[in-house]
Amino acid sequence: MAPTPDDARxxxxxxxxLHTALTVLVDEGRDAVTHHRVAEAAGYSRATVYKHWPTRMxxxxxxxxxxxxxxxxxxxxxxxxxxxxxVTQFRTDMQHDRLxxxxxxxxxxxxxxxxLAEVRDRLVAxxxxxxxxxxxxxxxxxxxxxxxxxxxxxxLYSALLHGRLPGDDVIGASVDIVLRGLSAGPLSAVGGGxx
Amino acid sequence: MAPTPDDARxxxxxxxxLHTALTVLVDEGRDAVTHHRVAEAAGYSRATVYKHWPTRMxxxxxxxxxxxxxxxxxxxxxxxxxxxxxVTQFRTDMQHDRLxxxxxxxxxxxxxxxxLAEVRDRLVAxxxxxxxxxxxxxxxxxxxxxxxxxxxxxxLYSALLHGRLPGDDVIGASVDIVLRGLSAGPLSAVGGGxx
Numbered sequence: 001m002a003p004t005p006d007d008a009r010x011x012x013x014x015x016x017x018l019h020t021a022l023t024v025l026v027d028e029g030r031d032a033v034t035h036h037r038v039a040e041a042a043g044y045s046r047a048t049v050y051k052h053w054p055t056r057m058x059x060x061x062x063x064x065x066x067x068x069x070x071x072x073x074x075x076x077x078x079x080x081x082x083x084x085x086x087v088t089q090f091r092t093d094m095q096h097d098r099l100x101x102x103x104x105x106x107x108x109x110x111x112x113x114x115x116l117a118e119v120r121d122r123l124v125a126x127x128x129x130x131x132x133x134x135x136x137x138x139x140x141x142x143x144x145x146x147x148x149x150x151x152x153x154x155x156l157y158s159a160l161l162h163g164r165l166p167g168d169d170v171i172g173a174s175v176d177i178v179l180r181g182l183s184a185g186p187l188s189a190v191g192g193g194x195x
Numbered sequence: 196m197a198p199t200p201d202d203a204r205x206x207x208x209x210x211x212x213l214h215t216a217l218t219v220l221v222d223e224g225r226d227a228v229t230h231h232r233v234a235e236a237a238g239y240s241r242a243t244v245y246k247h248w249p250t251r252m253x254x255x256x257x258x259x260x261x262x263x264x265x266x267x268x269x270x271x272x273x274x275x276x277x278x279x280x281x282v283t284q285f286r287t288d289m290q291h292d293r294l295x296x297x298x299x300x301x302x303x304x305x306x307x308x309x310x311l312a313e314v315r316d317r318l319v320a321x322x323x324x325x326x327x328x329x330x331x332x333x334x335x336x337x338x339x340x341x342x343x344x345x346x347x348x349x350x351l352y353s354a355l356l357h358g359r360l361p362g363d364d365v366i367g368a369s370v371d372i373v374l375r376g377l378s379a380g381p382l383s384a385v386g387g388g389x390x
Binding site for chain 1: 224337364
């Protein structure tokens, strides 16, 4: 069945309101995400917002869920440039969409809310998908996990605790360290023996 | 001049209240850190808390400042074990003192409050001191910065976005990757030329 104009209107309303909820969260802080404030900022009635999201938790959950399916680098097969491009994409998301603030709030709320923990887990799995794929030629285990945590972690830590995003030089250096560090590990030991 | 009993009492009161404020923050969330709740939890009168900290921001600022001068590994000169021990200490602080929650709230508040940004910067500088010292034999620049961000970032990212702390195997793998990655870099190139 073809979607009716009503369906299209509902889809647009939901998208507008959730987009606004996320903007309010990032710009005005988590406490500002109320039905009242989001309805006002999005230009819809409070009744409409309540109809779609009966509680504040529903509103927050769906607002965070929007962050899934964010933009990703499409791997080319060049390991170094694929890693640099994907880590740089993570930085771009933080810069343009203030993803660092949204993730910080989500991480904090997920500690005590199982539903938001699920949203966080899905979002993080989607966010890490391409990096895991690119690193996938390496043997699974603590080394690959460490590489993933370090590449993502460097960007998040810098944003949160240094109050700035890492430069291209630091991202490039991170990828180089990881690639050399992994290369000298189990993989090359298998091929090249030990000194 | 020797401290009077009154001085000792003031010191103890301040320490008790600030310690309680941090516990309330971590256990009950940032919104719970009010003069009312902290006075109640610490067993002091609200008047006492107001006398020492006229505003909520004063109370938060001094509560976070307590986190400075946290425990650190004392370097032994063995690069690998010094790095593993210091990164493990960072993990321990998150585990026992829920430092991840305190840092998350501080990072979020520091975005819009210059005074808390200063507290964050002092705290982070103190937190990174030993790692910077241990990595200090490496040339300054993006490589060393990347190594520091990755080692600290892996722990923070895992805590916040995976909802768990990295195991000993992952911390060990992180340090190994960084040491091999750095060793194969500019330092060894200087000594060994290029292939």
